[in-house]
Each structure stands twice: as C-alpha cells, then as structure tokens.
Amino acid sequence: MAGPAPPVPARQDAGGVPAVSARHPIIAITQARLNSTRLPGKVLAPILGRPLLWWHLTRLQRASRLDGIVVATTEAPGSDPIAEIAAGLGIAVHRGSEHDVLARFAGAAAESGAATIVRVTSDCPLIDPALVDLVIETHLAQRPAGQYTSLDVERFPRGLDTESFGRAALDAAMAEATDPFEREHVTPFIWRRKERFGFGQVSTEGPRARHRLCVDEAEDLVLVTRIIEALATAGPAFGWRDCVALLEADPELAATNARVRQRPSG
Numbered sequence: 001m002a003g004p005a006p007p008v009p010a011r012q013d014a015g016g017v018p019a020v021s022a023r024h025p026i027i028a029i030t031q032a033r034l035n036s037t038r039l040p041g042k043v044l045a046p047i048l049g050r051p052l053l054w055w056h057l058t059r060l061q062r063a064s065r066l067d068g069i070v071v072a073t074t075e076a077p078g079s080d081p082i083a084e085i086a087a088g089l090g091i092a093v094h095r096g097s098e099h100d101v102l103a104r105f106a107g108a109a110a111e112s113g114a115a116t117i118v119r120v121t122s123d124c125p126l127i128d129p130a131l132v133d134l135v136i137e138t139h140l141a142q143r144p145a146g147q148y149t150s151l152d153v154e155r156f157p158r159g160l161d162t163e164s165f166g167r168a169a170l171d172a173a174m175a176e177a178t179d180p181f182e183r184e185h186v187t188p189f190i191w192r193r194k195e196r197f198g199f200g201q202v203s204t205e206g207p208r209a210r211h212r213l214c215v216d217e218a219e220d221l222v223l224v225t226r227i228i229e230a231l232a233t234a235g236p237a238f239g240w241r242d243c244v245a246l247l248e249a250d251p252e253l254a255a256t257n258a259r260v261r262q263r264p265s266g
Contacts, residue, residue, distance in 0.1 A: 023115050023116045023140060023166070024116065025068055025112065025113060025114055025115060026065060026066055026067045026115070026117075026118065026136060027066070027068045027108075027109065027112045027113075027116070027117060027118065028063070028066050028068070028069045028070070028117075029069075029070045029071075029094075029105055029109060029112075029114070029117060030057070030071055030072065030119075030121060030122050031072050031101060031104075031105070031119075031121050031122060032053060032073045032079075032121075033073060033079060033082070033098065034079060034081075034082065035078070035098075036216075039217055039218060039220075039221065042215050042221065043056075043082060043122050047224070047228050047229075048228060048232065051085055052123075052125045052215065052221075052224075053085050053086075053122050053125075054085055054089070055125035055126075055228065056120075056122050056123075056125045056127060057069065057071070057086065057122075058089065058236070059125070059126070059127050059129055059236070060120065060127060060129065061089070062236070063129035063130075063133050063136075064129075064133055065133045065136040065137065066118065066132070068092065068114075069091045070091070070092045070093070070094055070108045070111070070112050070114075071086040071091055071094070072093075072094050072095075072096065072101075072104050072105055072107075072108040073093060074096065074097070075095045075097070075098070076098060079095065092112065094108035094111050094112075096108070099184070100183050100184075101183065101184050101185065102182065102183045102189075103174065105119070105170070106170055106171070106173075106174040109170055115166070115167050116136070116139065116164060116165075116166060117164065117165055117166075117167060117170055118162060118163070119162070119163040119164075119187060120161065120162055120163075121161065121214075123159075123216065124159045124160065124161065124213070124214050125215065125224055125228070126159055126160070126213045126228070126240070126243055127162070128160050128239045128240040131151060131160055131162060131202070132162050134202055135149055135150065135151055135163070135164050136164055138164075138202050139164035139165070139200065142198065142200050147165070147197065147199075147200055148163070148164075148169060148191055148194075148197050148199055149200035149201065149202065150162065150163040150191070150200075150201055150202070151201075151202050152201045152204070155203045155209055156203075157210075157211040157212060157213045157240065157244065158209070158211075158213065159212060159213025159215075159224075160213060160240055161214070163187055165187070165197070169190045169197050170190075172189075172190075172197075173186070173187070173190055176189065211243075211244060211254060212260060213227070213240070213243055216260060217257070219256055219257035219259065219260055220257045220260055222256055222257070223253070223256040223257045226253060226256070227246060230246055231243070231246065
C-alpha cells in the first residue's frame with residue numbers, strides 16, 4: 001500500500017531561484033473510488049489492456065506545470081487496486097473518508113504540502129494536459145493567491161474539467177463548509193463565494209460544448225474506449241481538439257452516449 005505523499009520541493013527557474021514559493025508546489029489531486037453509483041468500478045475498466053485510471057494518470061503526468069500528483073481515494077480495502085495503479089506510476093496516494101470528500105481532499109493537500117491545488121477527477125481518461133497547464137497559468141496570473149480558476153464547462157466538452165485554487169481557499173472550505181453538497185463536491189464552497197475568493201475562467205470560442213468525454217455510464221465508457229482505440233495508436237500526444245474532430249467526422253460515434261445527461265453541479 002502506498003504511503004503518505006512526501007512534501008514536494010518548490011519548482012526553480014532557469015537561474016536556480018525558487019519560483020513564487022507562496023504558490024508552489026502545484027499539486028494535482030484526483031479523486032478516485034470504486035463504488036460509483038452509476039457505473040461501479042469504472043476506474044478499473046480496461047481500455048486497450050490498461051485500466052481507465054492509468055489513462056487518466058498518464059495523461060495528467062504530461063502536464064508540465066504540475067509539481068506533483070496525488071490520488072485521493074478511500075480508506076476501504078476495496079480501494080487497494082486504485083492505490084496500486086498509482087504506486088506503479090510513482091504517484092502518491094492519500095486515503096481518507098469515502099463520503100466527506102472535502103476532508104479527504106484537504107488531507108491530500110496537507111500531506112503533499114500543496115500551495116496551489118489543481119482538482120481533477122479520475123473519470124476523465126481523456127483529460128488534456130495542455131488545458132491543465134493553461135488553467136494553472138491563468139490561475140497564477142490572477143490576484144490574490146486564493147483566486148479560483150476553472151475550465152469553462154459550458155464551452156469545453158465535459159471530461160476535461162480542471163479547477164485551480166490556492167491552499168488558503170481549500171483550508172477555509174475545510175474549516176467552514178457544513179452543506180453536505182459542499183462536503184461531497186469539494187469546490188462549491190469556493191465558487192459559490194466569488195466575492196470572497198474571486199473567480200477566473202478559461203474559455204474557448206465557438207458553440208457550446210455538446211460532447212461528453214467523461215465516464216459516468218456504460219455508453220460513456222464505450223465512446224471513450226473507441227476514441228482511445230482510434231487516437232492512441234499514433235501516440236499519446238493527442239488532445240481534446242483531436243477528440244472533437246473525430247466525433248464531428250463520425251456522427252454515429254458521437255451519438256454513442258447521446259442519451260447520457262450530466263448531473264447538475266448545484
């Protein structure tokens with residue numbers, strides 16, 4: 001079983017000077033569990049011989065602005081395969097409450113010594129490392145340090161979702177949040193209070209997103225598997241635009257998960 005995440009040293013610039021120590025380390029924390037209500041065990045579902053979680057983590061590892069990654073899973077023995085996949089990739093694991101996800105998330109941030117947190121979820125095997133970097137860069141350009149920045153999920157396909165925020169904002173949420181929805185979903189305490197924490201967004205031009213690249217139900221898994229089968233054979237560097245281009249060129253493929261609806265985010 002993987003142990004606690006060691007503190008990550010601050011990134012240095014080309015001259016060897018620590019870079020904005022108040023904002024480093026920048027740690028991505030991804031939530032993973034096996035008892036999803038709609039598709040139990042989905043993070044272990046095989047895609048080209050690798051579990052879905054492996055695809056998510058290896059794509060996340062290609063984000064150049066991250067100083068580290070932590071998988072935040074549950075204390076249940078059933079979560080051992082999740083910890084083993086992460087450990088096999090050299091990724092730290094934090095195990096905490098199954099239902100108080102905010103507490104689990106805050107524990108992962110504390111163990112890793114994170115100053116800036118990037119929140120992603122493990123049901124996104126097509127997450128785009130370039131977009132993760134862009135959200136981080138946008139966040140670091142904002143003031144104050146507690147500013148919350150997210151990918152605009154109204155414009156980008158679901159399944160690329162990325163949020164970045166300062167440690168102080170997460171600590172405030174941990175200490176003050178009492179709403180069960182805010183404890184379960186980690187960031188609503190922050191983005192519901194824009195006047196306190198600020199709010200930034202990375203968007204894109206063009207029509208509203210209409211494709212789903214996340215995995216919540218069986219149809220999603222079929223679609224994501226077919227996308228990876230089509231694109232990964234040429235190498236791991238494909239991005240979200242390649243996924244969208246594939247779907248736009250093949251309406252029948254795009255319709256695979258058309259009936260699945262995103263749950264409201266509150």
